[in-house]
Structures are given as structure tokens and as C-alpha cells.
Amino acid sequence: MTTTSALFLDHENLVPLLEELAKTLEVVAPVYAEGEPVFATWKGEALALDADNPLNSPVEFFLPQKEVLFKYVQYSGRYTFQEEPPKSRLILGMRPCDLQAIKVLDEIFGTELPDHPYASKRMSTIIVVLNCTSPGEGCFCASMGSGPVVEEGFDLLLTDVGPGYLVESGSPAGMFILRAQSHHFEEALPEHLKEKERLLDLAEEEITKRRPALTPEQIREAIDETDWEEVERRCLRCGGCSLICPVCHCFSVMDRGVPDGERLRCRDSCVLSGFSRMTSGANPRASLGERLRHWYLDKFVYIPEKTGMLGCVGCGRCSRVCLSEIDRWSILREAIE
Amino acid sequence: MMHKDLKAEKSERRRLQASRSASNRLSRYVPLQAEVIDIDVESSNTYLISLRPLDEEDETVRLEYCPGQFLMVSVFGLGECPISIASTPTRDPLQICVREAGKITQGIMASRVGDVMGIRGPFGNGFPVEKMKGRNVVITGGGSGFATLRSLINYIADNREKFQDVTVAYGARTPHDLYFTSEYGSWQAAGIEVGITVDMMDASWKGNVGLVTSLLKDINPAPGTAALCGPPMMINAVAKDLVNRGFLEPDIYISLERHMKCGIGKCEHCTMGPYHVCTEGPIFSYDVVGDLL
Numbered sequence: 001m002t003t004t005s006a007l008f009l010d011h012e013n014l015v016p017l018l019e020e021l022a023k024t025l026e027v028v029a030p031v032y033a034e035g036e037p038v039f040a041t042w043k044g045e046a047l048a049l050d051a052d053n054p055l056n057s058p059v060e061f062f063l064p065q066k067e068v069l070f071k072y073v074q075y076s077g078r079y080t081f082q083e084e085p086p087k088s089r090l091i092l093g094m095r096p097c098d099l100q101a102i103k104v105l106d107e108i109f110g111t112e113l114p115d116h117p118y119a120s121k122r123m124s125t126i127i128v129v130l131n132c133t134s135p136g137e138g139c140f141c142a143s144m145g146s147g148p149v150v151e152e153g154f155d156l157l158l159t160d161v162g163p164g165y166l167v168e169s170g171s172p173a174g175m176f177i178l179r180a181q182s183h184h185f186e187e188a189l190p191e192h193l194k195e196k197e198r199l200l201d202l203a204e205e206e207i208t209k210r211r212p213a214l215t216p217e218q219i220r221e222a223i224d225e226t227d228w229e230e231v232e233r234r235c236l237r238c239g240g241c242s243l244i245c246p247v248c249h250c251f252s253v254m255d256r257g258v259p260d261g262e263r264l265r266c267r268d269s270c271v272l273s274g275f276s277r278m279t280s281g282a283n284p285r286a287s288l289g290e291r292l293r294h295w296y297l298d299k300f301v302y303i304p305e306k307t308g309m310l311g312c313v314g315c316g317r318c319s320r321v322c323l324s325e326i327d328r329w330s331i332l333r334e335a336i337e
Numbered sequence: 338m339m340h341k342d343l344k345a346e347k348s349e350r351r352r353l354q355a356s357r358s359a360s361n362r363l364s365r366y367v368p369l370q371a372e373v374i375d376i377d378v379e380s381s382n383t384y385l386i387s388l389r390p391l392d393e394e395d396e397t398v399r400l401e402y403c404p405g406q407f408l409m410v411s412v413f414g415l416g417e418c419p420i421s422i423a424s425t426p427t428r429d430p431l432q433i434c435v436r437e438a439g440k441i442t443q444g445i446m447a448s449r450v451g452d453v454m455g456i457r458g459p460f461g462n463g464f465p466v467e468k469m470k471g472r473n474v475v476i477t478g479g480g481s482g483f484a485t486l487r488s489l490i491n492y493i494a495d496n497r498e499k500f501q502d503v504t505v506a507y508g509a510r511t512p513h514d515l516y517f518t519s520e521y522g523s524w525q526a527a528g529i530e531v532g533i534t535v536d537m538m539d540a541s542w543k544g545n546v547g548l549v550t551s552l553l554k555d556i557n558p559a560p561g562t563a564a565l566c567g568p569p570m571m572i573n574a575v576a577k578d579l580v581n582r583g584f585l586e587p588d589i590y591i592s593l594e595r596h597m598k599c600g601i602g603k604c605e606h607c608t609m610g611p612y613h614v615c616t617e618g619p620i621f622s623y624d625v626v627g628d629l630l
Contacts, residue, residue, distance in 0.1 A: 069366045072413045078395070078453060079413060081367045113601040113616070116364030250605040253366075253598045258414035263366070265598075270605060278596045279418075279439035282569075284609060294608070302611040 005175070006188040010164040013184045018042060020181060021090055025126070028061055029092040030054045039091070049093050049160070052136040053315060057246035058094045059101055062121045063109075065243065066266045069117060074259040083116075090126040094154075096147035097139070097313040099129050101246030103153055107307040108249065117265075126173050129154040133199040138316030140211035140329050146313040148203045161195040211314075211329055214336075219300045222335035226296075228289035231331065234324045235288060239269030241318035241328070247299065247311050250275070271295055296332075365601055368411055368455030369398065373448050374430060379516045382437040383481065384446050385423060387430045390456060400456075402426055404488040405464035405564075405592055405620050408433060409600045411455035412444035419597040419615070420445075421485035422459060427495040434484035434516065460600040461619045464489050464564055464590055473502045473561025475584075477575050479549055482566030483507055483516050485592050485619075489564055491520075494527040504530045504558045508549040508571070511535055512542045532556050550578050560584045566592035569630055576623045586624035593619045593626070 009017065018027055022042065030037045030048040037048035039058045048054065071082045094102075102122075109115040110122065132141070132148045141147030150157065155174035158165040166188055169175045178185060214222070242248040252268040255261055268275060271291050277283040285291045303311030312328075319327045375387035390398040402422055410433060411417035418441045424432035435445050448454060466489070474493065478486040486507075493500050505524060509515045512535050521531050534545035534552045545552055549571060560583040565572050576589050595607035595614040602616035610629050612618060 069364070074413070077451070078391075079370055079455075083364060083367065109603060113365065113603075115601070115603050116366070120364075249603065251598065252604070252606075253417060255411075255414050255416045261414055263411075263413075263417075265366075268604075268606075270608075276596055276606060276608075278594065279442070284595065297610075298605075298608070302608075305611055 005169055006193060007167045007178060007185040008164055008188040008192055009167050009185055017181055017184045025088050025090045027090050027092060028058065049130060053095045056244065057101065057317065058091050058098050059105065059246040061089060061091060061125065062118055063249055066264060067117060069263045069265050071262045072260065086120045086124045088124050090128060092128045093130045094127055095130060095132050096150040097141040097315040098246050099127065099150055099153050100146035100313045104247050104303065104307055104309045104311060105249060126155045128156040128158060131157065131159040131200060133160060133203050135203050135207045136316065138319050139207055140314035140316060142204050142207040143211050143213040144310050144312055144314035148207065149200050159196040161192045166192045166196050214332060218336055219332055222332040223293065223296050223300065225335040226331060228293045231292050231326065232289040234326055235292060236323045237272065237288060238323055239272045240321045242269030242271055243267050244317045244321050246315060247313060368457045370453040371456045373450050373452050376450060379434065380514050383434060383516060385432055385434050387432050389430060400431055400459060402459035403463035404466060404492045405485055406459035406461045407619065408456045408458040409460065410445060412441060413455060415441050415444040419600065423484040423487050425488050425491035425495060427492055436481045457600060460615055464620055466492065469562045470499045471501065473559050474500055475504045475558045475563040477506045477549055477563065477565050479508045479567030479571045482592065485566050486564060487517050490524060494524055494529060497527050501561065502559060504556055506532045506549050506552045506556060508534045508552065511537050512539055530556065550574050553578055562588045564590050573630055586627065587622045589623035590620050591623060591626060593621060
């Protein structure tokens, strides 16, 4: 290993560091809600960094379930519009799979015709990724090429190497934090780096063993082979799989308030029957089976065509929240077996 | 003298910069306001509304658009929906044709002259008019889809010498559902052949009765390019008919209608297979969308 800017953060020093950062930034971190890890604004409570990847994805802080696009105020027949500036934020403990989801969303929301509400939040957020050394039950990031190893896209990267975290910087913003808060850090030792490699190799082996990778051709074949009417019968049409997915970004727009009020955007799901239905009543994807098929096609065919990246990062949340316990990955696997 | 010009130029530049930074400040989701300056009743449930887009100082803004594009029109408190532009960029004012369908269109139609509504856009690709120039053009539509075709027809009428034979074949349910009846004469005067048909006639009707495809049989247009908009069944039938007449699939342009929320390819409501109808459409050639219709 040549000279590296890697540092070491003792477990003891994490909370004091966060407390200092929280003076100027909103710190978002995994905490417990009724025993379940969730991403939320950190207010000094116990951190859930050792638990599985939180139930909700950190993408909610870029594309919230509900947000105000702008406020409209009427005065003598004319309107003025106000947008709220984004908060300065730091997200701690984002996993490599969710970081990959943000890379996909950056491509969709940030390049052609940028989506200002997303882009402005993205610009004002510092991302601290936590390497996944003990993958969860339903995870399949390795099969989707989105983890567990991450090389870029973060501001800071933490790896739990036993007595503390190995900390690597991936951006000027990350470097700035390391310098400004240098009193919390020590020089990393070569064995910390070696331990990181060892843990990630183990994790990758573990995930791949449980859920081997599928090639794009196999996935395409699986989508064609799947009996969507069968899946339709099992699906309870709640849309939870889309609302919880870090890559799904369907939304609806609605107004609240007359004559003054706000225009809101809320996450939506292409699985729901009203999603593509027009006011005339005509619906281009009338059956649930077609809509479920579209959900897969978008993730595994259309998004890759547009962004060069898969629309699934293997976080497994869709299967975790499914009321009917439909395992999204197993559907594909079983279809080609 | 020169000094004065420089000064004027400087203040103009400052004004432009100010308006640009103002537009940078607000996102694409924040609409412009447009004042209703005229309302024409096209049918019992359809109005043609003329608009004057406004800037922050209440001055008129000229919207650059081409035939076939659409606007996201909003009534604050009710919401926003996609509406085709019915006017041609070659004439003022900007017009939208709105048929009563849901609460937002009802809200738009409840506006009076002097009221403002929100507009965003123009969005979508529009008809490829440059590819249509120098060729025969058949414009075929049914129902409310005729609004977007009217933009193209008037555009062609204003640039008539740039096109070969131009034919319009338009069908509506009843004579009362026909739009823009006062303009057919001006189209004919511009050298455009106009065929009209209705599904159901009444005592006052002396014209054709039947489907648009039967109208095409009478007109027998020579192959060239075609612009279509209407119910999917009609579009399919007409497109097949035109292919049988020797039209090439890539020359048949179809304007599609979809549920939309953003207009900029993000919300995913309008997706059709791999395409976003709002940004990659709403005009597609038949070879691209024939299988997806």
C-alpha cells in the first residue's frame, strides 16, 4: 500500500464527532424505531450502525415520500411562488447499495432537464458510506454489481475494522471534514487496511453464495418466462415495493390550498392501477400483471438502456416489505430454472 | 449617440441577466402565469382559450414552440395536467383547446377573461415539420386529438408553398363535436383539401357519415408523410390503411396521449415501453410505436 489518506476513528470518538458536526449540519443516521433500524434525523440517540441496512432508504432525504415543490400566494389575481432552500445535511451510514441507487438517480434526475428539488438536496448533502461487512438476509448487491465494495461517489467511507472505523475520503468535502475534525482521528495502520480487504472479501463471498449473479440475458429471459398472472394473484396491490425502493422514483403532483397553498409531490408506484390511467378512463397498462412486468422491465431493461446501470441495487427492501412475501429475486431465479 | 446605445445595451443586458437568474432560482416545476385573454366555445364541452404568458413584471412573454408540443397547465388548488397547444407559432396568441374531462379541465374551463392559470413548457418533441417540407402531407384525426393537428394545419397554411399536396381528414362523433368549424374555409382557401366526417348525423348534417378510414378512401391521398392523432383504435386503423396506400411507416407521425405529472421525463406516469411520451414524444413514428399501440 502506498501513501494513503486513510485515517482511523475509534468507536468512542464517533458520537463526539457527530455532536460537533450536528452544530452546523442536520445529521441523518440509522437509529432504532421500535427495535427496527431506520434512517432519521439524529438527535443523540443510540446509533444502529451494527444492525442490518435500515428499513427505509436514505434516498428519502433526496426524494422524500412527500415534499413541497413550491408555495403559491395569490394577491389581486396574480400569484407569487416560493421555494424552500435545501438544508445542509450529512447522511451517516449509507450502504454501498444505496449509494449505487443515488448514482442511478443522479443520472435520471441530474443530467438532462435536471430536477431542481432533487439536485439541490443532493448538492447540499455530505454522504458518509458505511461498508457492509455483514450483509443482511435478503441482500443481493453482489449479484447486481452494486456492492459490497465501493470505490467512488462518497464523501467519506467508513469500514468497521474491530476497535473502530477505517475512514477514507472520496471528495474535497470529505477531506475538509477530516481536516477540520482532525482531533478525533488517528493515522490508520496497515492492519486496518488489510482487515477491510478481508472483511469485504468475506461479505462478497457470503452474498454471492446465497444469491448468485444473473446475467442481463438471464434476467430478460426470466421476465419473458414469468407467469405474470400468477404473480398478479399473489400481489396485494399496496405499492410498498416501489415506495421503499431506493431507485424507484415515480411521483405524483398535487395541490393543497385555495387561494394560497402549496404544490406537493408524493412518491407513487407504477404497480397501482391509477398510475397510468388517463382521465378518460383509458389505461395503457390495465392489468396488474402488465404493471408488475413493467416494474421489472424498467429496472432491468429500460433504466440500464438509459443510464448504463441496473435499476435494482439488490438491497432487498422490496421483498422485505412485501405483504405477500413475494421475493423479487427468487421470481427471476425460479423463472429460468 | 453611441454612448447612449451602449447604455441601453447595458441596461438590456442587466435586465436579461436578472430574468435569467430569476429563472435559475426557481425550478422547472414552478410555472409561468398566463392571463386568459379570450375564450371561444368549440363545442358543448370544449373551449378554445387564448393566453398571454406573463413575466414577473406582468409583461407579455413570447413562448417559442412548434406544432405538436404541449403545455402543463395548472389551476392553483386543483393541480396540473398536460394540454396540447392548439395555435401555430406563426400566429398570436397562444391557444389551448380544453375538453371537459376531470376536475382540472373543469377548473381551466371555469376561468374567465382576465384570470391567470399556470403554464409550464412547451414540452415534447413536436411534429417534425422540417421532414414534412417538400412532401405530400395527410393530417388525420378524431375527437379531441384534433387540437394538436390544428396547430400543424395552420402552420402549414402559413407556409403553404413549402409543402406539396396537403389533405385533412377529420372525424368527430356528431356534428356538434366538430372543432374549429369556422376555419375550414380558410384552410381550403390556402389550398388544403379538407374532408370531414361524423359517426352519427343529425337533421342539419349534409356531409359524410362514417369512419375516417372511409373518408380516406374517397380522398385517396398520394403517399407522403402523415400526422395522426386520436383514439388508439382509430390511429391503428388509419396507420394500417396508409401503409396499404404506400406510405412508409417512418413517415407516419402519431401524437400520443398519456397521463403525465412532470413533463420532463421524471415522474414515469407517461412511460410506454422504454419511452417517455413527454420527452421522447408525444410524436412518434409508426415504425417505433406500432407494436406498442
